[in-house]
Amino acid sequence: MSTNYATKRVGQAVFTFFVTVSLSFFLYQAMPGGPVEALKNMILSQQSTSAGTVDLERINRLVNLYTNLEPDAPLYVQYFQYWASLLFEQDLGRSIYQNEDVTALIFQRVPWSMFISVYALVIGYAGSIFIGALMAFKEKSRFDSVSSVLMIVLNSIPYYIVGVVLILFVAIRWGWFPYGGRAASSLTPGFSPEYLWSIAYHAALPVFSMSILGLGGALTMRGNSVRVLGEDYLRVAELRGLRSSRIATQYVGRNAILPMYTQFMIGIAGVLSSSVIVEQIFSYPGVGLLLYQAIQVRDYPLLMGGLIIFTTVTIVGILVADLTYGFIDPRISAGGDDA
Amino acid sequence: MSKPDPTTPVVSLEDVTVEFSDSGGPLGLFGDEEVVTAVDDVSLDIGEREIVTLIGESGCGKSTLGKTAIGAQRPTGGSVKYRGQDVWEAKDGNGDVPFEEIRRSLQIIHQDPGSALNPNQRVMTSLMLPIKRWNPDLSREQREERVYTLLERVGMSPAEDYLNRYPHQLSGGEKQRVVLVRAMLLNPDLILADEAISALDVSLRVEMMDLMLELQDVFDTSYLFISHDLSNARYIAEKAGGRIAVMYLGQIVEIGTVDEIIDDPTHPYTKALKWATPNLFGEEPDTEFPIRTIDVPDPTNLPDGCRFHTRCPEAREVCTREDPPPFEIGVEEHRARCFRADPDHEYWDSPEITDDDTEAGPGAGAVGSEAGD
């Protein structure tokens, strides 16, 4: 992997971050009547105790406090200041309803969302790689055709419906798993085994329902494996009398999984996105739920902050995956044009 | 290498250079831009009804040169003229001959018949589209008639059967004939046959070349016939009284008539190619390699001096410094870019090089000692 490649990827990531922040700035401007008008009513209703006096000064100050935008200044100054507070003070504004720094609010929640998302993705992909490979090895068998249909059915069920069904049966009817919250409230947070177990226990259902998203990869894996099984190098490996375990892992496995890595990267964005819906269904207090609550009360600063943080997390995730890809696939430095 | 020709050549290349650069993208901060010179300062005229065959190893730029000659690749230096009209000036709209006409007059037959036809189109559609483009005044019946006539002419009879098939329903030889017909339907002046027979079975190659010659008689076409195989090149060139040009790393290192190139090669590279061409009949007891290294140098980092000196068994010190110009040999059009063609050149006094002097890539061991004599 060349330094050139790494530089290019990092540059791309920085550029994406730049675009996202600019986008959120312009979305503020695009709000009906601009940020001032849009927020005014909201702030007024919030601050109803001191109502009566419509003090523009005060409103502007509040708008600035919440959004980092200076309503009176020219657009480019606003833009500049928006950036300045973001970069130098890590300030994403202030939540209107919870009256706390958006940054602080979000960062309390991010690890939990990451935790369930990454687990779901890993489980989903591991499952689909396993099933897909098995289907390819037994190509055209009964197992293959039955699993294909099963995969199509699974692909037709939205993850939130899986979530609802899980809650209905596994949590409510049978009571096997808890739902709501991230750990039993009776336990004190810490690295005690009980607490960690409780975390895993509470995360199980959300993780499972999100992992459905990754299962779509099984058919891709099957296709990849079938393709690799037809490759010349595989035939030569068999002619060389190599052990079948080596052929399965080093030849078929590695070459079939490689193209899925790209999918995995994009999957990060998808799974993180889905956390908004899943966390709400399971009342799992992650960023998704925070955003859900923000949207219910139109807490714009929190929403924008959420968008920026979500994007940043995704950018970093994809960047890391992208850079490590170079270590797994030696051909990448030769020209990863059409990933 | 231009020569006095009774008529204006159909296509003439003057000092043509084609470079490809592979930039590191918009954020290529380290600027490791690699420039590959695929064609380096080549001049070549192709006359009316002439066949010029271009031979050389893969990656020597013969395909790029061919595409440049038919106006499908813009040269980075030098000029390409169609009947005296600069092709790229015409393309940019400042020519006397409209680019349209040039486009129609210079056609191509690709190497792989499998990918030369749109797999989703019936043969009929693939053949009708170009006629429709160039003869919009013809009725559908007239267009069909041309297609039928020509297809039967190349032995695909009854044409009806073939026209309604998809490419995957044809054999390699049949596909290649359809491609030949498709090019001929435009009544071109020059056809670039880019390894047009290499993908066919050995036993079909002669047939295909004969067919090309037969159609040449009908349509008065010139061919630029690219091949890596000397015996094929010689077959078609000799049958048509054409010339053979030998390319090595972007340069035409030797050009001449069939007799000159096959019977009396001057350039050590041509000799090596001749050695490498196996013949059924006639013994060649010579088992020695006429080259010093098997592998071709990296095209992004060409050797100084004569391009061939890293592999040349005859290379001397001067060859590592100076790039030989094309020397005339005899009275014919025979040219070779080798100092040995000039009996008075300082080459003859230059010290011979030993293998330790050359910085060659892997496999740089001496293969065979002196194979020249």
Added chain:
Amino acid sequence: MSGDARRSVGAAPDAADAPNDRRDTVFEVRGLDVAFEMSRGRSRVVRDADIDIYREETLGIVGESGSGKSMLASSLLNAVVEPGVTTGDVTYYPPDGGDPVSVLDLSESELNRFRWEEVAMVFQGAMSSFNPVTKVRTHFRETLQDHERNIPAGMDRARDLLESLYLDPDRVLDSYPHELSGGMKQRALIALSLILEPEVLVMDEPTAALDLLMQRSIVSLLRELQAEYDLTLVFITHDLPLLTKLADRITVMYAFNMIETGSTDEILYNASHPYTRALLAATPDLNVAVDEMHAIEGSKPDPVESIRGCSYHPRCPLADDDCRSEEPSMFTVESGHEVACYHYEQAAEAIPLRGDANSGRGGGTDE
């Protein structure tokens, strides 16, 4: 191993009591058939092939694409790809009088040992014969490892092999396959095929994708390797001229049948099958006048529709009712030269060739 009483198989004389003039046989192929079940019917891609391969010789198999030559080669290692079905007898005789091996009856694990240790194969897709994500060194190591060989000693041998193929061992071993040129990859693959010191090396179009100079160089190197390592070579190609520079004997295949076998000189100068003669005439050759080269009339037969009688009769100028009704068996032209044609004695007359006049290019051939 199940190869106990294999010696008296098929029509061949008992090899153990072979007369002195009989050469030491490595492979004995009898009644070999390879068939594929397809939606359009059963397709036999090798039909009733009989051949002996002698120790330390180079046998060339020549034929057009789709003539069944690759299948014949694969069946020597019982490696015909599914769903192909191989039937008949392929017997391998190990060196120094070991027990004969019936290749088609080997179990999976026996086959894994047999392949590459006794018979190695370099085949058509050489350009993509390496696992793209591991270094060339890994390929050598894992082969040695899975065949329980001493790795340091094996790697030393690998270096020797690479060096004798004019490759820089360290550079090549530390490269990923995509970092090597086609010619280098091909040579590295040849080195890999010899790492376990096999008796026989089967090569299926090993040079088809390479340049002329590289092809010819590899052929020369192969000859050196063969002498150095006492190899038996089976070389399959459609490139007849190249084959004549390497092979001791040549077998010609047409439409899934072996139609003529003989020493290279016999095939070149005394070809007796009309197809062989037509093929020779259709092959461009620098030493033959251009107007003596002719395309073969007619076109290849359909792979599924089987032709009654001799498969070549629709294109053959000598075809008569016999040819149309019954497939010819092998006739002996001379000792060691066999041909499947009723009219082999007339072939030379009917299809003249100037093969024997090897006096260089004929004169006065221009236009």
Added chain:
Amino acid sequence: MSNRTTDDPVDLEELFDTDVDHEPTPRRVQLKRSFDLYVAAPARVAIHDWRALVGMLIVGAFLLVGTVGVWLVEQPISGDAPILVQPFQDLSYILGTDTLGRPIGAQLIHATPGMLKMIFAGAVVSIGLAALVGVLSGFMRGNIVDTVLMAVTDVIITIPGLPLVIVLIAIFQPESPYVVGVLLGLDNWPGLARTVRSQVLSIREDSYVEASQIMGLPTSTILRRDIIGQLMPYITVNSALASRRIIFESVGLYFLGILPFTSFNWGVLMNLAYQGGALTDPQLLHWLVFPMLTIILMAFGLVLLSQGMDSVFNVRLRARHATTTGDEATGEE
């Protein structure tokens, strides 16, 4: 036939005139052939592929319900029927009724046109943008257009779609199903565009595209015949998958109440049932279950259709099922 020795150019017109032994294909035969190639053969392939067949039946049924069904079944009004009729009890309300006495079945039917509009708008936007950007940048490879388009694509690919869509929804409060579809379609295209681009790049490697250029065929013809023609299977397959995605996301957002409630909608139904406590009250369960099943059925149909389309577009299969493409003598090496 050949007159090898002539030195003067053979008159082309003459060549074409003298050898006439071909009768022009009659119009009727041409029509029959077109019908065979573009209608009959694909249909035959589809019938032989159970996935395509079932997929088309399901999707077709939804289309029928969304157009004709709405006319046949009256729009449900609260108090129309008894409250909370259980499913399969009463033939008039076969799927039961909700807490306001509205039949579930009729609600599902009247929600279908909105869903179809949403799917249509979303699929058109995402596939349209993907195809446009992918083809353009693939065709202009290396050009500044390509660089810019790919930079934009790479940026948007990274922005998590749902949060962005949610912010957009929060700001613009869209009600029209078309607008919702477009918004949802917006986050779907970049991945597709990248794949389309790499497909275009590989198609361009095929020499027939270069041949078309050298033959001077207009760029529009080349794009249409040589490039888009090859992409069609891919585009159709992904249209079905994009549609599925639009359903999932929109229903999810309605379900959570993030999208403003509109009249009838599968997601809204689920939301009402869920909020009403369908999870804990078995009396309400059917209210939640039937919309869920509807979504799954539709998605199932679309996934099947997308997989079946693959074989319908396979030229080899089509040729095999056509009657007018000549015999079976294939030249496969």
